[in-house]
Amino acid sequence: MSVRTIVNVRERVMARNDDFAGTVRGRLTAARIPSLNLLSSPGAGKTALLEATLQRLGDTVRIAILTGDVQTQNDADRLARHTDRLVQAVVTGGACHLDASQVLNGLDAVPLDDTDLLIVENVGNLVCPSHWDLGEDAKVVVMSTTEGEDKPLKYPAAFQRASVVVLNKIDLLPYVPYDAELAIRNALSVNPALRVFRTSARTGEGLDEWCAYLASLVAVSRASASV
């Protein structure tokens, strides 16, 4: 005779990831390093934005970068040309997002006492990465003028969980049928608290404001360390 037993679990599937994320957050907080998690659909210009950011900030902000890609470490190789600092590549081997254990492993290679800011460039995907806490302080969504203005409405979770949105490739606005104001209105309708930047990684437009924002994160972190 069959004896069936029901075992109650009630455990969140993301609990283990969130434990790793907590460890990442703890290590970064202890080292007074602010951290950002860059999300976008493929091709929005995350890597180009980071290349331009590294060029512009130079040594004034010591940025450690961890890049996630499904295959290849092309993004890490591109970024490494603009900095003497380590750019850590994580090849997910097919997975559509980074998880916190990968960031924790990547963090082992980062000299925390010689770092002002950690930026994680997530896998190009606006669905899955938005649901995985990597231990970052804030998520940044990069969208671009070669996409649809309704990206925030199609992928609301990414925008709801982000603190910042960067509208990239604004140099193309004269040539593409893209309504930047509508796109930003859509983003703010999903998350009114979003901070908005408009950039062109190619021409440099808007990068002063973006880089000033990054520098301010570091300044706030340093100020809290000296209190």
Added chain:
Amino acid sequence: MHELSLANEICNIVEREVQRERGAGALSCVTLVAVEVGDAANVEPNSLQFCLNALLGTHPFGRGRSTLQMVPGDDLRVSWFEIDDESPPATPLDVTSTYVLEVVS
């Protein structure tokens, strides 16, 4: 694949709980795993169930199946699982076999 990663983590949770309740040998006695899927969890239920059933149907489980319950919110949660203590051991997956992938145009 997003759902396969989640299904794998669900199986890890069940495996850990079964070992705590019954020991590692009891994994083949798991017959049903119940999962709550939030309607805003960005999870495709059919895909998740396909992945879960594939994992639960093979070693070290063998005869498990899944049941999904849609709930409000963005959580994904292992709700409960069923163990049939008297069920005969499942035939383990023959991991030594060679499989040939036939491409049908």
